[in-house]
Amino acid sequence: MLRFFLTRVGLLAPTFLGVTVVAFIFVRLIPGDPVEVMVGEMGISPERHAELLARLGLDLPLWEQYLRYLGGLFQGDLGVSIVTKQPVLHEFFTLLPATLELSFCAITAAILLGLPLGILAATRQGSAFDHTVMASSLAGYSMPIFWWGPLLIILFSGVLGWTPVSGRISLLYFFEPVTGFMLIDSLLSGEPGAFTSALGHLILPTIVLGTIPMAVIARQTRSAMLEVLGEDYVRTARAKGLPASRVIGLHALRNALIPVVTVIGLQVGVLMAGAVLTETIFSWPGIGKWMVDSIFRRDYPSVQGGLLLIAAIVMLVNLIVDLLYGLINPRIRHRN
Amino acid sequence: MQSQNNPRRFSVARKSFSLALVVAAFAVGGAAQAKTLVYCSEGSPEGFNPALYTAGTTFDASSNNIYNRLVEFERGSTRITPALARSWTVSDDGLEYTFKLRRGVKFHTTKNFTPGRSFNADDVIYSFNRQLNKNHPYHNVSGGSYEYFNGMGMPDLISRIVRVDSYTVRFVLSKPEAPFIANLGMDFASILSAEYAAAMLKAGTPERVDLDPVGTGPFQLVAYQKDAVIRYKAHPGYWAGRAPIDNLVFAITPDSSVRYQKLKAGECHVMPYPNPADLQAMDSDSEINLLRQEGLNVGYLAFNTMKKPFDDKRVRQALNMAVNKGAIIDVVFQGAGKPAKNPIPPTIWSYNEAIQDYPYDPQRARQLLREAGAANLKTNIWAMPVQRPYNPNARRMAELIQADWAKVGVEAEIVSFEWGEYLKRSKEGEHQTVLLGWTGDNGDPDNFLYVLLGCDAATGANRARWCYKPFDDLLREAKQTSDIAVRTRLYEQAQVIFKEQAPWVTIAHSVWFQPVRREVVDFRIDPFGGHLFYGVDLR
Numbered sequence: 001m002l003r004f005f006l007t008r009v010g011l012l013a014p015t016f017l018g019v020t021v022v023a024f025i026f027v028r029l030i031p032g033d034p035v036e037v038m039v040g041e042m043g044i045s046p047e048r049h050a051e052l053l054a055r056l057g058l059d060l061p062l063w064e065q066y067l068r069y070l071g072g073l074f075q076g077d078l079g080v081s082i083v084t085k086q087p088v089l090h091e092f093f094t095l096l097p098a099t100l101e102l103s104f105c106a107i108t109a110a111i112l113l114g115l116p117l118g119i120l121a122a123t124r125q126g127s128a129f130d131h132t133v134m135a136s137s138l139a140g141y142s143m144p145i146f147w148w149g150p151l152l153i154i155l156f157s158g159v160l161g162w163t164p165v166s167g168r169i170s171l172l173y174f175f176e177p178v179t180g181f182m183l184i185d186s187l188l189s190g191e192p193g194a195f196t197s198a199l200g201h202l203i204l205p206t207i208v209l210g211t212i213p214m215a216v217i218a219r220q221t222r223s224a225m226l227e228v229l230g231e232d233y234v235r236t237a238r239a240k241g242l243p244a245s246r247v248i249g250l251h252a253l254r255n256a257l258i259p260v261v262t263v264i265g266l267q268v269g270v271l272m273a274g275a276v277l278t279e280t281i282f283s284w285p286g287i288g289k290w291m292v293d294s295i296f297r298r299d300y301p302s303v304q305g306g307l308l309l310i311a312a313i314v315m316l317v318n319l320i321v322d323l324l325y326g327l328i329n330p331r332i333r334h335r336n
Numbered sequence: 337m338q339s340q341n342n343p344r345r346f347s348v349a350r351k352s353f354s355l356a357l358v359v360a361a362f363a364v365g366g367a368a369q370a371k372t373l374v375y376c377s378e379g380s381p382e383g384f385n386p387a388l389y390t391a392g393t394t395f396d397a398s399s400n401n402i403y404n405r406l407v408e409f410e411r412g413s414t415r416i417t418p419a420l421a422r423s424w425t426v427s428d429d430g431l432e433y434t435f436k437l438r439r440g441v442k443f444h445t446t447k448n449f450t451p452g453r454s455f456n457a458d459d460v461i462y463s464f465n466r467q468l469n470k471n472h473p474y475h476n477v478s479g480g481s482y483e484y485f486n487g488m489g490m491p492d493l494i495s496r497i498v499r500v501d502s503y504t505v506r507f508v509l510s511k512p513e514a515p516f517i518a519n520l521g522m523d524f525a526s527i528l529s530a531e532y533a534a535a536m537l538k539a540g541t542p543e544r545v546d547l548d549p550v551g552t553g554p555f556q557l558v559a560y561q562k563d564a565v566i567r568y569k570a571h572p573g574y575w576a577g578r579a580p581i582d583n584l585v586f587a588i589t590p591d592s593s594v595r596y597q598k599l600k601a602g603e604c605h606v607m608p609y610p611n612p613a614d615l616q617a618m619d620s621d622s623e624i625n626l627l628r629q630e631g632l633n634v635g636y637l638a639f640n641t642m643k644k645p646f647d648d649k650r651v652r653q654a655l656n657m658a659v660n661k662g663a664i665i666d667v668v669f670q671g672a673g674k675p676a677k678n679p680i681p682p683t684i685w686s687y688n689e690a691i692q693d694y695p696y697d698p699q700r701a702r703q704l705l706r707e708a709g710a711a712n713l714k715t716n717i718w719a720m721p722v723q724r725p726y727n728p729n730a731r732r733m734a735e736l737i738q739a740d741w742a743k744v745g746v747e748a749e750i751v752s753f754e755w756g757e758y759l760k761r762s763k764e765g766e767h768q769t770v771l772l773g774w775t776g777d778n779g780d781p782d783n784f785l786y787v788l789l790g791c792d793a794a795t796g797a798n799r800a801r802w803c804y805k806p807f808d809d810l811l812r813e814a815k816q817t818s819d820i821a822v823r824t825r826l827y828e829q830a831q832v833i834f835k836e837q838a839p840w841v842t843i844a845h846s847v848w849f850q851p852v853r854r855e856v857v858d859f860r861i862d863p864f865g866g867h868l869f870y871g872v873d874l875r
Contacts, residue, residue, distance in 0.1 A: 032756020038390060039483050040759065045796070052481055083382050085478045085543070094562060150593050158597050165598045168564065171374060171585055177561075283589040285563030293379070298756065 008322050012315055016308075020073065023307035024066050027300050033058065034082045034298040056082060058300070069304065078308070079301030081294070088305035092287060096309075097180030098168065099286030102278065103271040105202055106210035111264065114214040118221025118260075123248060125226060133218060140215035145274055149208045149281035156204060163203050166283040170197040205282040209274050213267040220263045224256035231255075258329050265321030269314050371874045372583040373856070375867060376595040376604035380563050380588055385546035386523040387467055387482050392865055395523045396608075397566055397586060400866045402444075403526035403551035404575075406435055406460065407517060411871055412860030414632065414684065414779025416517055420455060420527055420552065426818050430512030435460075437503040442573035443529045444556035448548050452531060455552055457505040461497050462530035464507075468494055473537060478546040484524040488777070512816045514823060518778035527552065554579045554870035563588055580857075580873035599624060599851060605874070606852045606859060608867060612670045612728060618851045627850040629861040630683055634676050634784065635726035635773035636840040637717070637737065638799040640765055645710040652838040654704035655769075656694040658744045659737055659841050668733045669844060676842035678831050680784045683863055684776065685820070686827035691835050693842075702744045713746045718762060718770040722755050725846045725865065726773030733843070734771060762799050770799050775865055781827045786811045789839065800839035807833045 035044065035052045044052075053059045057068065072079060078088040114137075121133040157165040164170065168182045175189035183202070186194035228234060229252050237247045275288035287306060294302035381397035382389045389395075399405075406421040418424075421435035441455035466474040467482040468491060485491070493513055498506040509516065519525065532550045536542050549557055552575065555568035566586035570579040587604055589595045595607040596614050600623065610618060619626045639646035639655070646652060661675040677693035680686070705711050719734035720727060727733060734750045741748050748769075753761060762770045777783050787793060790811055791803035807830055814826040834840075850861045857873040 031754035032760070036756035036760050038481075039487065040390065044483065044487070048486060055479075055481070082479075085383065085546075091562070150591075153594060153597050157601060161601070165601055165603055166589055166591075166594050167587060171565065171587060171603075174559070174567065281591050281594060283564070283587070283591070283594065285561065285588070289563055289590065 004326050005323060008319055012319065015315060016312065019308055019311040020070060020304075021066075023304040023311070024069060026307070027295075027298075027303040028062070030295065030298065032298055034300065037296075037298045038083075056300075073308075078305035081302045082299045083294075083297050083302070088301050091290065091302065092306060092309050094180070095285055095287045095290050098182070098284055099272075099275050099279070099288060101181045101183065102202070102205055102209060102284060102286060103268070103275060105206040106271060106274075107213055107264070107267060109206055110210040110214035110217055110267070113210075114217030115221050115260070117214075118218040119225055119248065119253065121218070121222045122225035122229060123244075130222075134222070137215035137218045140211045141219070143211055145208055145212075145277040146281065148211060149204070149278060152204050152208060153281070164197075164201050166201075166281070168198065168201050168284065169194065170201075173197060205278050205284055208281070209271060209278045212274065213264075213270060216263055216267060216270075217260065221256065221260050224259045225252060228252045228256045254328070258325065261321055261324055261328065265318050268317040272310050272314065370582040371580070372585060373581045373606070373869060373872060373874060374585045374587055374604040375869065376589040376598050376607040377566070377586040377867075378588075378592075378595070378608055379590055381560075381566070383478065383546050384549040384557065384560075385478065385528070386526050387463070387485060388478055388480075388546060390483050390487075396867045398549060399523035399526045400862075400868045401555045401568065401584065401870070402549050402553045402557060403528070404441075404553050405521055405525045405527060406437075407521045409521050409779060409862075409864070411868060412629075412862065414776075414863050416521055416779075419521075420460075424517070430514070430816060430818065431509045433507040433509070433516060434500065435505050435507075437505065438575060439503060441552050441575040442571075443532070443552055444550050444571055446548060446550055446556065448544060449529075449532045449535060449550050451529065451550070455527070455529075456502045457499045458502075458530040459527050460505045461499055462533055463525070463527045464494070464497050466528075466533075467524070468497070474533060474542060474545070477542045482524065484522065484777075488519050488522070488524075490519070514815050514818050515778065515780040515782040517818075518780040518783070522778050555584050574870075576870075579870050581869065584869050596851070599853060602853065604853075605856050606850070606867070608850070610849055610851050612672060615670075615672065615849055618849075623854055625852050625854050625856070627852060627859065627861055628672075629848050629850075629863065630674060630681060631725055631846045631848045631865070632681050632683055632776040632779065632863040633726040633773060634679055634681055634845055635673075635724075635733075635771070635843045636676070636679070637843060638770050638772060638802075638840050639838075640768050640770070640799075640801055641839055642765055642801045643768055645708060645713065646768065648708045648710070649837055650704045650708040651710050651713070653694065654701040654708070654710075654744070655741065655746065656838050656841050657697045657701040657704070658746070659740050659843075660696045661693075661843060662696070663740075664733055664736050665844060667736060668727070668729050669846060670728075672728075672847045672849065673844040674847065676845050677835070679789060679834055679840065679842055680781050680827075680831070681776070681845045684779060684781055684784070686781045686824040686831075688828040688831040690828075691831055693835075694838070698740075698744050705744060705746070711745055714748075715746065715768045716749045716751045718758065718767045719750050719752045720755070720758060720771055721752050724773055725775060725848070726844070727771060728846070730771045737841075763796055765795070765801050767799070772799055777864070779863065781823075782811065782815060785827065785830055785834075786815070789834065802837070802839035804833065804837055804839075807837070 035049050057065060080087055081091060117133050121130040124130050153165055156163045169186060173191055173194045175191060178185050178188050182198040186198040234247060234252055237251045275286055276292055279286045279289040291306045294306060377396060379393045381394040382391060384398045386395050386399035404420050406419060407416050408419040410417045420438055420441060422438045424433055424435045426433055437457060443451040443455065445451060466472050467485040469475060493509055495508045495510045500506050528545065529550045533545050536544045554571055554574045556571050558567040558569050560566045565588060568584040570582050572578055589598060592609055592611045596610060598604045599607045618624050639652050641647055665673045665675055677691055678688055717734045717737055720730035738748045738750060774784060774788055787797050789798055789802060791808045794801050794803045810826045810830040814823045817823060848861050852859045855875040857875055859872045862868055
C-alpha cells in the first residue's frame with residue numbers, strides 16, 4: 001500500500017509542473033492585455049501603455065516571466081492581483097471556504113440521493129421507478145446551470161417565497177468570519193437564527209450545483225450494480241439463501257462502488273466548473289466568480305494562481321480517490 | 337486588505353452595527369427605527385481609492401458615497417456645484433484657479449484613524465500631488481496607476497498646486513483649459529485625508545489608505561466582504577447634513593435577473609442595470625418605481641476617414657442616409673433609446689437642437705455613392721463583443737446596418753474581436769467602420785467633442801481618425817474661455833460642421849432605467865451612471 005501511495009504522490013509533481021505551464025500560457029493566449037482592458041474606451045498613449053506593462057513585468061520575455069513566476073511559486077508567492085493589488089494567495093483562501101462549503105454540500109447531497117436512487121433503480125430494473133430515475137437523471141444531467149438556477153429562484157424565492165434569493169446569509173446577520181464556512185461561523189456567532197438563515201441560503205445553490213453530479217452518480221451506480229448483480233458470486237450468494245439486503249448491501253454494492261468512487265472523484269472537477277456559474281447566479285462569494293472576474297480583467301497573477309490552486313485541489317481529491325480505490329479493491333494496490 | 341481580514345474593525349463594527357441592522361432590516365418590511373437602504377450592486381469594487389481605478393462599480397462604492405471633491409455635480413444633473421470648495425475664481429488668462437475651501441468639514445472616524453483636524457488645503461494638495469508628482473511618497477503605493485487622471489491630461493495640464501493658506505488653494509495650469517472645473521468634479525479628484533496618509537506612512541502601512549477609506553463624504557465604510565457585501569453607516573458629522581438613512585448596504589449580486597428577484601422579494605431597495613427584457617414587467621409592478629432618464633452617452637459608427645473611400649464625405653453622407661435608425665432603436669434598444677443626430681447627448685449644454693439629421697433615404701444614398709465612384713463598395717463593420725449602455729447588442733446593430741447598406745449596393749462583412757483587442761486594433765485604425773460609443777465623464781461638451789473627434793485624438797479615442805481643421809479650431813477656441821455663452825456658440829458651430837462632414841453615423845443615446853422599490857424616496861438617476869445615496873430616504 002505504501003508503494004502504491006508513493007507512486008501516486010510521485011506522479012503529482014510532474015503533473016503540477018505541467019499545470020503551471022498550462023496556466024501561465026493559457027492566460028496569455030487570451031487576446032488583449034490588462035492595461036487595455038483597464039482603460040477601456042478611454043484609450044491610452046503607447047508610451048503610458050508600455051510604462052504600465054513594464055511596471056507589471058509584462059514587458060519581459062515570456063520565459064523570464066515564467067521563471068520569475070516559478071521562482072515565486074517555490075517560495076509560496078503566487079504574486080499580487082493586478083486589479084486589487086492584494087496577494088493572490090490571500091484572495092484565494094479568503095474566498096475558498098465559500099466554494100468548499102457549497103461544493104461539499106452539493107456532493108454530499110448528490111451522493112446521499114444518487115447512490116440509493118441508483119441502487120434502487122438497479123434492483124428494480126425495468127420498473128416504473130427505474131424509468132423515472134433514469135429519465136430524471138438524464139434531464140438533470142442535461143440541465144444547464146444558467147437556466148436551472150434562475151428557474152429555481154423564480155419558483156421557490158419569487159413565487160412561493162420559501163427560500164432566499166441569493167447570498168450566503170441574511171443581511172441581518174453581521175459577525176466576524178472565523179473559519180469562513182458560514183454554517184460553522186453562524187453557529188459560533190451565537191446569534192439566534194443565523195444558522196437557519198445560512199442553511200436556508202444553501203438550499204438552492206446546493207440543488208443547482210449538485211444536480212449534475214447526482215445524475216451521474218445515480219446512473220453510474222445503477223449500471224455498476226446491474227453488472228455486478230449478474231455476476232456468478234452474487235448468484236451464488238443468493239443460492240446460499242442470503243437475504244437480499246445482505247446480497248445487495250455487502251456483496252454487490254462493495255464491488256459496484258469501485259467505478260462509482262472514481263466517478264465521484266471526477267465530479268470534483270465538475271463541481272469547480274459548475275461553481276463558476278452557480279456562484280454568479282447566487283451571488284456566492286467564492287473562487288468561481290473570482291476566477292471569472294479575473295479572466296475578464298486579464299488579471300494574470302490571479303488567473304494563473306487560481307488555476308494552479310484549483311488544479312491542486314482537484315489533484316489532491318483524485319489522489320484520495322485513488323487511495324480509496326486501492327483500499328476498496330486490493331487488486332489495484334497489489335498490481336502497483 | 338479586505339475588511340474580512342481585519343478582526344479589529346469587525347468586532348467594533350459588530351457592536352455598533354449589528355443591532356442597528358437587526359432593527360433596520362425591518363425597514364424593507366415597513367416598520368423601522370434605524371433606516372437601512374439595501375442596494376443590490378452588480379460587482380465588487382477593485383478598491384476604495386477612486387483615483388486608482390476606472391470602473392463605475394468602484395466609483396459607486398467609493399467616490400460616490402465616501403468622498404467629496406472640491407466641486408461636484410448637482411444630484412441628478414451635470415451642473416457643477418460647490419462642494420469642499422465653497423467658491424473659486426479664475427484668472428483672466430485662464431491659467432490660475434483659486435479655490436476657497438469650506439471650513440469645519442470633518443473626516444470619518446474609523447477604527448484605524450481618529451482625525452485630529454478638519455479638512456484643509458493640505459488634503460487637497462496631498463490628493464492631487466499623489467497623482468501628479470512621481471516623487472511623492474504615495475505615488476507608487478497600491479500600484480500607482482492613475483489612469484483617469486492621466487487620461488484627462490492632468491499631468492500636462494497642472495503645472496503646480498499652491499497652498500495659499502490653510503483654506504485657500506491655487507491650481508496653476510500650463511494652458512487655459514475651460515473644462516478644468518468640470519474635471520475636478522470627477523471621481524479621480526476625490527479628496528483624501530493627508531493626516532491619515534501621513535499616519536499610515538509612519539506606521540509602514542500606506543496601502544491601508546486605499547483599502548480602509550477615510551473621506552469626508554455622507555457615508556463611511558464599516559465592513560467589506562469581497563463579492564458578498566459592503567456595509568456603510570451615515571457619517572454623523574457630514575458637512576452638508578447627516579444622510580436621511582442610517583445605514584447603506586451594498587449586497588453584491590452580479591446576475592441582473594437575480595437582482596430583479598431580490599428587488600421583487602424586498603431583499604433590496606435599489607438595483608442597477610436591469611435586463612431590457614424585464615423592463616415591461618418592472619413597469620407594471622406596483623411595488624417598483626421604474627425611473628428613467630436619457631443617458632449621458634452616444635453610440636456611433638465611425639468611418640475610418642484615413643482609408644478610401646471614407647476620406648470622401650459623400651460616401652460618409654450616403655452611408656448615413658442608408659441607415660434606418662428607427663429600426664435600430666426598436667430592435668436593439670427595444671425602445672429604450674433615442675436616435676442621435678449630434679455627437680453629444682441632448683442632456684449636455686450646447687446641444688444643437690437646430691441640426692437636421694440625415695433622413696433615411698436609400699435612393700439618395702445610392703445616388704451619392706455613384707457620384708463618389710463607390711457604387712459597389714465592399715467594406716467591413718466592426719461590432720463590439722460587449723454590451724454597453726450606448727450599445728446593448730452591437731452584433732445585432734451591425735446586422736441591421738449590414739442589411740440597410742446592402743439595399744444601396746454596399747457589401748459589408750461583420751468583424752469582431754475580443755474587447756481589449758477590439759479597442760487596441762480600432763485605435764490603430766485597422767477598421768473601415770467601427771461601432772463604439774462613449775459615456776460622458778464630466779458633463780462638458782469638450783469631453784465628447786475634443787476627446788472623440790479632436791485632432792489630438794486622431795490616433796487614439798478618435799476612431800474616425802478624423803482631423804478637420806475648421807472643426808478642431810472651434811474646439812481649441814472653446815477651451816480658452818470660461819464664458820459658457822461663448823463656448824456654447826462655438827460648440828454649436830462645431831456640431832454643424834460635424835454633421836456636414838459626417839465622420840460618424842450618430843446612432844443613439846440610450847435611456848437609463850433605474851428600478852427602485854416604491855418605499856424609496858428621492859432617488860435620482862445620475863447622468864454619469866453612478867449610484868449616489870445621499871439625500872435618498874425610505875418611507
